[in-house]
Amino acid sequence: MTAQSPASVAGEIEDTRPAPATVRPAGDRGARWRRGIAYALLIGYGLLMLVPFAWTVITSFKTQPDAVSLTVIPNPIVFEGWNTAFTQLDPALPRLFLNSLIVAGAVTLSNVILGTMAGYAFARLRFPGREVLFVIVIGSLMIPDQLRLVPVYILLNNVVDLVNSGPTNYLSVVVVLAIQAESVFLLRQYFLTIPRDYEEAAKIDGAGFFTTFARVMLPLATPAIAAVAILQFQGAWNNFFWPLVLLQERSHWTLPLGLAQFRGLFQTNWPALTAVVVMATIPVLVLYIFFQRYFTAGVAASGVKG
Amino acid sequence: MAANAPRVPRSRGLSDRRAEMLAGLALIAIPMFFFLTLRIGAIGYAGFISLWDWGLRGAKEFEGTRNFERILTDPVFHKAVLNTVYYAIVWVPLTIALGLFLAVIINMKIRGQKFFRAAFYFPAIASSAAITVLWIFLFQPDGLFNDVRGFLGLNPIFQFFGIGPNQAWISTSNTALNTVIALNVWTTSGTFMLFYLAYLQTISNDLYEAAAIDGANAWNAFWKITFPLLRPGHFFVLTVAIIGAFQMFDQAYIGGGVDGSPNNSLTTIVLYLYRKAIADFDFGYAAAVGVVLFVLIMSITLIQRRFFGQTPSWT
Numbered sequence: 001m002t003a004q005s006p007a008s009v010a011g012e013i014e015d016t017r018p019a020p021a022t023v024r025p026a027g028d029r030g031a032r033w034r035r036g037i038a039y040a041l042l043i044g045y046g047l048l049m050l051v052p053f054a055w056t057v058i059t060s061f062k063t064q065p066d067a068v069s070l071t072v073i074p075n076p077i078v079f080e081g082w083n084t085a086f087t088q089l090d091p092a093l094p095r096l097f098l099n100s101l102i103v104a105g106a107v108t109l110s111n112v113i114l115g116t117m118a119g120y121a122f123a124r125l126r127f128p129g130r131e132v133l134f135v136i137v138i139g140s141l142m143i144p145d146q147l148r149l150v151p152v153y154i155l156l157n158n159v160v161d162l163v164n165s166g167p168t169n170y171l172s173v174v175v176v177l178a179i180q181a182e183s184v185f186l187l188r189q190y191f192l193t194i195p196r197d198y199e200e201a202a203k204i205d206g207a208g209f210f211t212t213f214a215r216v217m218l219p220l221a222t223p224a225i226a227a228v229a230i231l232q233f234q235g236a237w238n239n240f241f242w243p244l245v246l247l248q249e250r251s252h253w254t255l256p257l258g259l260a261q262f263r264g265l266f267q268t269n270w271p272a273l274t275a276v277v278v279m280a281t282i283p284v285l286v287l288y289i290f291f292q293r294y295f296t297a298g299v300a301a302s303g304v305k306g
Numbered sequence: 307m308a309a310n311a312p313r314v315p316r317s318r319g320l321s322d323r324r325a326e327m328l329a330g331l332a333l334i335a336i337p338m339f340f341f342l343t344l345r346i347g348a349i350g351y352a353g354f355i356s357l358w359d360w361g362l363r364g365a366k367e368f369e370g371t372r373n374f375e376r377i378l379t380d381p382v383f384h385k386a387v388l389n390t391v392y393y394a395i396v397w398v399p400l401t402i403a404l405g406l407f408l409a410v411i412i413n414m415k416i417r418g419q420k421f422f423r424a425a426f427y428f429p430a431i432a433s434s435a436a437i438t439v440l441w442i443f444l445f446q447p448d449g450l451f452n453d454v455r456g457f458l459g460l461n462p463i464f465q466f467f468g469i470g471p472n473q474a475w476i477s478t479s480n481t482a483l484n485t486v487i488a489l490n491v492w493t494t495s496g497t498f499m500l501f502y503l504a505y506l507q508t509i510s511n512d513l514y515e516a517a518a519i520d521g522a523n524a525w526n527a528f529w530k531i532t533f534p535l536l537r538p539g540h541f542f543v544l545t546v547a548i549i550g551a552f553q554m555f556d557q558a559y560i561g562g563g564v565d566g567s568p569n570n571s572l573t574t575i576v577l578y579l580y581r582k583a584i585a586d587f588d589f590g591y592a593a594a595v596g597v598v599l600f601v602l603i604m605s606i607t608l609i610q611r612r613f614f615g616q617t618p619s620w621t
Contacts, residue, residue, distance in 0.1 A: 039416065041411060042412070042416075045426065046422060048492070049425050049428065049429060049492075052444055052450075056440050068449070070450070070453045070454075114337040114340070117333040117336065117337055118334055118337035121333040122334070126326060127326070127327045127329075127330030128327070130330070130334075133334065133338055136341060136342070140341060140345040142549075146555060146576045147352065147599060147600055148344065148345065148348040149583055149584075149596065150352055150583050150589050150592050151347075151349075151351035152344055153583060153589075154351075155343070155351075179337050179340045181341075208325070210329060213333070238431075238432070240434055240435050241555060241556065245580070245584060256435030259560075260559065270443055274443065276436075276439075277436045277439055280433045280436040281433060281436050284431055284432055292424055295427070296427065296500055
């Protein structure tokens with residue numbers, strides 16, 4: 001690497017301030033050159049991200065023999081794979097999709113309800129044991145989720161009988177993911193930022209704690225509730241471990257579970273499998289496109305201050 | 307409680323505080339029930355179960371530490387630990403380095419920054435099962451990866467490492483785990499990029515200007531300023547990555563099934579825990595495997611904390 005002029009170094013790393021005019025011409029060339037390399041790297045890596053997904057979509061419109069050749073445009077374009085996924089798989093794609101929706105929807109709802117309750121109590125109400133209970137909630141973040149496999153399986157199978165072949169089987173997954181420490185934490189932090197004036201005003205109007213919570217605080221916490229809902233929906237939609245452990249009947253399988261099992265059974269029917277992959281990916285992609293800031297802000301917040 | 311007392315407005319009476327306490331307890335009761343039974347309590351229960359010979363119908367016989375003695379001499383468990391440690395040693399540095407690299411480039415404030423950031427993060431939030439199946443498809447013998455490297459004339463290089471033109475990456479024991487590592491680097495480097503981007507915002511621009519006046523180039527500025535000042539970031543990212551590495555399951559299961567085929571090359575500690583519990587119904591032994599994993603993760607976290615002299619930044 002050649003030595004850079006001072007302006008180019010500062011300008012390259014944090015480009016917020018204009019460089020002093022006197023050193024600018026020399027610095028600009030180096031900066032532009034390196035900017036070019038940066039673009040090349042970003043675009044190259046971007047392709048590495050894009051191509052596998054694009055290839056999956058393309059493959060879902062191919063015939064089986066065509067699926068394993070290097071044709072970019074399917075030859076011919078067929079809906080065989082989608083047709084198989086919709087009609088031949090057991091359970092078929094619509095059933096898997098519905099099951100995923102049921103599980104992810106219930107987990108989302110439960111996290112929002114229980115998370116706002118706990119988040120508000122931890123943020124604003126004084127009751128005995130508050131600090132200890134909060135440490136317990138945060139401490140559960142440090143315990144890997146799968147460590148509870150044996151005790152949770154025994155509790156759900158032997159004590160409450162949710163590992164069954166009936167419709168209550170869905171509940172087993174919902175109960176395991178019903179409330180996550182992340183949801184409580186995110187909502188507590190948000191409630192802490194809401195000025196106390198709102199509660200004081202509600203109090204003067206004669207509102208009790210529950211009315212204040214439901215009528216005043218919940219509407220104010222809408223952005224945090226949306227973030228929790230989106231993150232939990234995505235997490236539950238993608239969850240593989242707990243459905244694998246707890247969902248017994250084929251007809252209860254979620255999309256990720258179906259994918260894993262089909263991959264063993266229909267090893268070579270790639271158009272059908274890639275069709276299922278596409279359907280498992282699309283809902284999260286749509287959420288991501290519309291609510292991207294919730295995804296990235298959530299990660300960034302947990303990274304810096306938590 | 308007494309410490310909080312001065313904050314209570316004078317006008318609020320004792321019954322008011324009582325009402326607040328009851329409201330707090332009422333709101334917290336159900337969420338705490340879940341935390342205390344299915345999370346914290348479950349870990350204690352696992353410790354209890356690990357001391358028994360415990361089958362599908364319940365406890366059979368008290369065994370004391372026998373399950374743990376079995377673990378010490380179980381070659382498959384050793385293989386699982388070896389695989390998991392290998393995975394952690396290779397995957398953690400690769401994914402963190404790539405994440406940091408991407409963060410530094412994206413932080414250069416160039417056009418399309420938001421788009422690239424979003425694109426690089428997407429694989430991390432997509433379904434792991436979908437991504438793994440897609441990866442298996444790309445890396446099968448007549449898949450895209452083998453086609454492309456043949457097309458580009460790269461096969462002699464792979465031949466040098468003993469990899470033929472139609473390598474079945476995920477179902478051959480010498481490449482299965484490395485293929486999963488590559489998959490997970492591809493998937494999760496975006497997460498670490500986001501972590502590092504957040505930490506990069508905390509570094510003051512003045513430092514770079516001062517360094518520039520002293521004649522430091524970009525390379526030196528990175529190693530002398532950016533890298534050391536990211537120390538809290540390194541700690542957080544390392545903790546998250548190592549805990550994540552010891553939990554690897556989805557990709558191993560989808561790639562090699564419950565047996566971690568071929569030849570246990572994809573058997574991780576969590577996969578073995580799952581196999582012992584759900585396939586063999588040897589709950590006591592599986593719980594013991596879980597306890598060992600818990601102790602492993604906790605000790606690594608404590609060692610790291612000592613090394614960095616710092617606590618995780620959650621509270």
